[in-house]
Amino acid sequence: MASSKGKMKLEDFDEDETMEELERFDDFTLASSWERFISEIEAICRLWLADGPKNLVGKGASPLGFPKNLYKVKSQLKYGTKSYCLEYYFKTESGKNVEWTDDSHTLQLSFGVKEFLVISPLSASGVVLDAPEASKLLSSLAIALSNCDSVWPAFVPVHDPSRQAYIGIQNLGTVFTRRFEADRIGSQVPIKLMHLEGLYELFVSKFSYSTVEYTTTVAKVQFTMKLTYRTPPHEDDDDSAQVREPMESEENSEGKTQGRTQWDDDCPWTEWYSAENPIKGFELITIWLSKKVESSLEMAELENASLYAADKCFLQPILSPYIGNTIGFASQLRLLVDALGVSYGAQFLEDFVSVENPTSDNLKSSAAVPPPTVLDRVLKDLFPEGAQDVDYVKGEHKNSRAIKGAPLESLFAQFCLHSLWFGSCNIRAIAVLWIEFVREVRWCWEESQLLPRMVSSGSIDLSTCLIHQKLQMLSICIEKKSNSIKDLHKENEEKFDSLRTKQTHGLETSNEDFKTSQQGRRGSSGFAGSMMLLNSCQRMHAPYTQDAPLMTEDMHEERLHALQAFGNAFSFSGQLEKDVLSSDMSAFKAANPDAVFEDFIRWHSPGDWEDDNVNVKGKAREGATDGSAQSDWPPHGKLSKRMSEGGNSWRQIWNSSPALPVSEQKLLLDPNQEGEKILHYLETLRPHQLLGQMVSTAFRASIDTISQTSYGGLKQMEKKIEQLYITISSALKPLQASNSSDKIELIDDLKRLCLVFEHIEKLLTFAASIHRSFLDAPRLSEAIFSQFFSFYLPRMGKGLIEKENVKDFNVKEQVRASERQVILDLFPTPTSNQSWRKVLSMGNLLNGHEPLLREIIFSAYDTMSGGHYESSSPWGSSEEIETHRMYICGTSNDLHVALSVTSCD
Amino acid sequence: MDLSTSQAPEFDYLFKLLLIGDSGVGKSSLLLSFTSDTFEDLSPTIGVDFKIKMVTLGGKRLKLAIWDTAGQERFRTLTSSYYRGAQGIIMVYDVTRRETFTNLSDVWAKEIDLYSTNQDCIKMLVGNKVDKESERVVTKKEGIDFAREYGCLFLECSAKTRVNVEQCFEELVLKILDTPSLLAEGSSGVKKNIFKQKPPEDPATSGCC
């Protein structure tokens, strides 16, 4: 200590030789200059005292920011040629001074004071290097403060700044004075002082210098301790590894990456990217409160105390500085939106691919297309050999359908996801991929191969995007095309299945027999229940019928448009429906050569046949006629009034429909023609039409993917995801309107949507990470998440959290006793490989991990023994006062000690 | 065709309304009763019917395009076209036939969920044929309960006696006029573009932005 002080002083002396000379000159010749200095201090302090904290804040005292609600005012003054700065630190509200609260200034913590003064020279170092000067300053302050009856403690920074050393003084009324002293050892901490035992002895040793008489000294030592631990870096965390070994060769680190497990391995996004863990680690703070210590032996025991013995235990997540970085779906979606913006500029997708196209330079620079091998790999993934079953509903969120895109598991959605990560998701790369994609689809069509990831039956889901509808339709066309007409019949008209089974129990023979035995009967699927024809004593046959044609959204729109064009036409009907009806009638006629119009109505629209039997016997028509079909012939009844009116359009269609089984009819939906039309659509799709649908589908697929993450059902998260679905769905609406007028505005809105997505994605990564850290302590992950949530939410409007505000998240969550085991698990016992790096020496190990910081406060109290102090004592006669206090803060190679001793002058 | 003329339209709003429900409940009769004050027996609808009626309500001139769909199951996959862009949907049942009432929740409400493209579209439940009081099997209370549960308007009427027919359409339209998003869709300015494929666009100018 002494040597470093001397050295520093020499250097200083060289610089300010003349000043030093002058100062001394002042000191010794003009006794009043010191007095002037004291009264100057006194004047300043009186002003501050008179104002009081509230008024000082009103007059512009500056808040320190950290610790919260600590303010300071300052004033400059001169002593001789030297300028000093006097600062007064205070809190606005005088709360109880609780030990180990976060918001304490170092000096508050070191000396257990609330408000205080600091005087320091206005020099580069800001410390007083000269011991006499320091003590002179301190006595000046002490005199000034006692002149104005202030009990403020005052401090002077001394020695080398790195030592953070202070001396200080406080008048406690007229009798007692407290003296302060703090210093630090920056390296080579003596072994003795690394351990609690030695530190205790250090404290006790200070008693001997005391001038206060003690009744029971040693017995009254109080001890509190705060230990801060940091979770060890994850084994695969390259952070520390790279810092330590910057020379490591590339191959080496690559080899490492392959084998390692990522924190998000089980998260659904890992198929596309790996996310940085938003939580770098945790700080664990354990606190031991007010232990009475009687011997150094007890201290040795405390050094081995387990986590369970701590009075309090707090956990603070440390955010990764990379949390503000953009990775994940949001960043790719942003690129896709950019591509959409560019897409308006071209008529054909091919324009983006061709080399000689003189599109602007900004396109070229960022328009790298991945090599053919990558393209091949993507196509193989999209079109795997051998079709697999898909279930679109699986893994879908309940709000998914609100977004007009393709379902996550569908072919087009997978195309979109691949596009996001194909090259830099630029328009050229997308165009290349799309053209290849369509080529593959055409191949499937030509070869009658079912499309992968597509359902080839059912109806068209109009809530999806048009491309997906077209692919759905194409898939159905391929299925139809590849099936023979005979197969087509078999799966036709499922509603007659039951009738067919019933018929086998009847007296009549099988299907085959009808065709041969009944002259002219064609296309029958079996008896239509027990119904008999009206004009001939035969059972009615149900015909095979054509499926009603499927339509994609644009076909519906076209139809609507055509119908609307009739305007005020009094009455008309859809041609397509007429075709369907006519087809049904033709098929019915072919299956029942002797049937009349009424028979058809009885089969097709039973509600329009008023059966006399029903009126008499009630509803059981089947029962009434079953088994005695022949005896009841001919059936009684009549057409409903509306069906029997003259000029009835049904009868007109009946009259004009020829008897034709479906096999000979013109198809309502010609798979060859429809399929070809769809391929034409895909092959001539305008760039912005493709990109528009890609944006919608990519958003839907992205949120569907991330929403599958398991995060322990955290309520706020669930709600945010739900909201995001709604936000996306409404923000994408303008994309569907083909005439969205303002493209720039649209792109801006979509960019904003990407930002919203990014926020939710970040929140979700945090939720996933915290959930994985505390699988067995859901309360803890919930509590920490909601702290993060309320920290993050207000920042969402202003853009992302930056590196700087990561530090602002310093929430400490108290850990319950039942959760401590989970906490211990965060500190896996170090492998031998890891532990050699550090020589563990300070004790208080947690699963073999040394604390990051150990803070201790020793204090000794004494009851004043009355006697000659009594009359003047400001304290009650039975009052206990803290005579000694020592704050120790350190690690195995850094020790900070602050001592305050109250004495009777 | 007259919808796309560039002259100022002779109406303030154009609303698209849709009638759905089982075959024979009286949708076409209801529409005829509303548009031409008559009641006659009509052929069962094949596919869809479509009528225009101009009305003035709340000081606004309204053009109502009312689509009357077929209740026949055979046409159901085709009728999904007509749900698109409807601002109001009228679900009709026959108070003398219970199955037409139960089918509302079993069939028709599901169709609306599947095909209606308009989240805010107003739904209305109508029990028809109240003139056949002696044959009634669905009580008014049942109708009210269903409407409350499904969140829609409710009325009982008769296409034959024209009781409540006018009110039925009027209430629906008033509700649409109360709903800003539907109002915006129906305003005559927007309407012109509805069937336009895309605006003519000069690729050269929009490319350099």
Ligand SMILES: Nc1nc2c(ncn2[C@@H]2O[C@H](COP(=O)(O)OP(=O)(O)OP(=O)(O)O)[C@@H](O)[C@H]2O)c(=O)[nH]1
């Ligand atoms: N008594 C009575 N009969 C009605 C009423 N409304 C309709 N009808 C009769 O009910 C039958 C069916 O009416 P439609 O209007 O054709 O029924 P719809 O709902 O259009 O039937 P589809 O077009 O097949 O869906 C006709 O015979 C009508 O005369 C009514 O209010 N009272």
Ligand SMILES: [Mg+2]
């Ligand atoms: Mg009708």
